[in-house]
Amino acid sequence: MGANCSIFEVGVIIMDESVIQNVLGLYEEKIDSLDISPKEKTALKLSLKDRYAKMRYDPGDAVGVVAAQSISEPATQTTLRSYHRAAGAGLNITQGLPRILEIFDARKVPVTPSMKIYLKKEYNNKDKAVEIASSIKETDLKHIMVMDSLDLANMALEVELDKGIIKQFNIIPDKIISAVKRKVKNVNASVDGNKLIFEIKKDKVTIKDLQALRFKLRDVHVKGIKGITHCIVERVGDEYVLYTLGSNLMKVSKIEGIDTSRLCSNNMFEIAEVLGIEAARNTLVMEIIETLRAQGVDTDVRHLLLVADAMTQSGEIQPIGRYGLSGSKSSVLARANFEETIRHLTDAAVYGLSDDLNGIVENVMIGKTAKVGTGLVDIAMKTQKKEKPKKVAETKE
Amino acid sequence: MKDEEIIDHVLVPKHKILDKKEIETVCKKYGITVKDLPKILKDDPAVKMLGAKPGDVVSIERISSTSGISVYYRTVI
Missing domain, CATH: 3.30.1360.140 (Gyrase A; domain 2)
Structure with a gap:
């Protein structure tokens, strides 16, 4: 296990040693503070490193398909539970499957836009929090x-x-x-x-x-601020946090006493507009994690990171679907396979498009080995000299 | 929001414009051209204050839960 990329010249060396060092560095202090012998400590570090290396993907692994499975399988399990929710205390924000759909479809405005507002230290008491809440609420x-x-x-x-x-x-x-x-x-x-x-x-x-x-x-x-219909004060730990229904980052950030560095909204498009695409990506990841975790789904974050990266790679948030990622695939056959088959095929005929058959779907359609997993390489051989691992013997069909 | 507020925000990672040499090393490392990188709009708030022009490459230092700090690259369009 653990891809030894240097043997293959697949194109990208996916992960280098520095990444492992980075991650271990995070745990180094924790390990050092443990009450165990130095020998055990080094053993622990080594086994951690080993574990981490084992968790890596091999070159050519179909990460997208695995991510899709890992998210949608548990999502189907939550369907029944998600629509019904007794009116609890506080705000009723969309959760469960409807919210997941909303995120992946990248709807411009969520059904229940909401903000989480932290206060500056000087304003962190009940009276001030209530006062600010009243000045925010429309x-x-x-x-x-x-x-x-x-x-x-x-x-x-x-x-x-x-x-x-x-x-x-x-x-x-x-x-x-x-x-x-x-x-x-x-x-x-x-x-x-x-x-x-x-x-x-x-x-x-x-x-x-x-x-x-x-x-x-x-x-x-x-x-108050237009569009914010509710604003409630809640105590989280030793802090007072305001939750709102309705979202307006620009206007709220101008109110005195608000910690603008932690101000966030569940409206990704608003975040992208005010804070940039990277902040929107982070919100996207956080929103998916929160919604899934609330349903008791424990999907690995890396699947979600992959989806978020794919959705934001064009510089704007793209939905997954006909008008987003699936519709902007370069392969004609892959698009035709998804939705609107006839339109894509006639368009391709009219404009004289060609298909390089690099993706999975295209190759499945024509019955050829797809370029994933072991199908990625024809023959890979280890060359004798280990110092020059770049030379690869490759034959074509 | 003001520029400092955007920089200080927890959701916004560090953005930096790469010089020509750095762009070359990045492209060489991944075996790609600048065109192949993910994109970022030129009027993106985080890029706007850096004064990046279309064609520049921005490096983004993300704080990642799986790999400590991970560096991501985007071309300005």
């Missing part, structure tokens, strides 16, 4: 009023504000009025204690106009 006029009623005598609209909420969130009535005036024109507003009185600037005001105004006013944005 607050409309309907959230801060007790009732709105039509004053038919004066043909005006009265909105009674909730005293407690206004005091808690520190909302000034004048601010609400200016927010209203930004959205609705031709309106006169005045403050009367706890009430806001709105009048329409018009000669003949009908009840219909007032009713229309009433419903318009309810949706006036007063405070």
Whole structure:
């Protein structure tokens, strides 16, 4: 086991010694701190190295197929469980198979976009956390009023504000009025204690106009960030963390007291836009791991890393499927085999495309040995001189 | 987000522009041309602040759970 790449000239030497050293370096301290004899320590290190070497893939291994199996087999097992979930405490974020599909299909906006917000050290207490949460959560006029009623005598609209909420969130009535005036024109507003009185600037005001105004006013944005419908504070370890429903990295990052270095969202496209494709790849991996782990699936990360790398290799996040990876394969036969067979074949005929038969699917279709595994090489021989391992005797069929 | 905030972010690995010699060694090591490398957009936030132009190669130092630090390469397009 463990590919000895130097014998073959497959093209790439997949892993060099430095990688093993890198990984062992991570565990070196841990091993040194163990209460065992030096002899046992070296033995442990050696066996670790051996194990690691054994876990490597051989050149020519069909890693993509193995990754596909390793993810989809356990995914089918979780199907039944995933759709049903009793309403638990906190936010109900899409999980299970629907979420896995969403990730691999690379939907532009997830069904439940969500953010995880950490706070700076100085802000890490309950009061400040609640205050920040309230400044993030989208607050409309309907959230801060007790009732709105039509004053038919004066043909005006009265909105009674909730005293407690206004005091808690520190909302000034004048601010609400200016927010209203930004959205609705031709309106006169005045403050009367706890009430806001709105009048329409018009000669003949009908009840219909007032009713229309009433419903318009309810949706006036007063405070917070648009699109973030919920924001809850949770204590994780010795830290207060905010979880949101709705996502807007740009705007949230500008709020004071937020630890921007750990701000993350489950919307990969937003991350790609704000932080770049590499950050999006990391999010992608983390999201898949989290969703799978939540279902009790223990897939090796390397399969997921491979998928994430494939999805982000073009510089943008590509879905897996007809309009993404499978549709952008270079081989005509492979594409024709997947979906829309006739379109691909006629296109190939019209444009005079050729197929190099390098992939697996093409070779299976025509009944030739695919270039994977042992089919990768025709004949490989060890040359006598070990110093010059590059020369390979290769015969073609 | 500001540039420093992007650099400091936990999700963003270290990006670096390679010079001509380094590009050559990378291509030689893997037996490929610059075209064959994975791509990164020129207006990608992490690349934008490096001032990379299309055709440049960026090295990315990923912190990997399986291999310590792994270096990845991308061509700017």
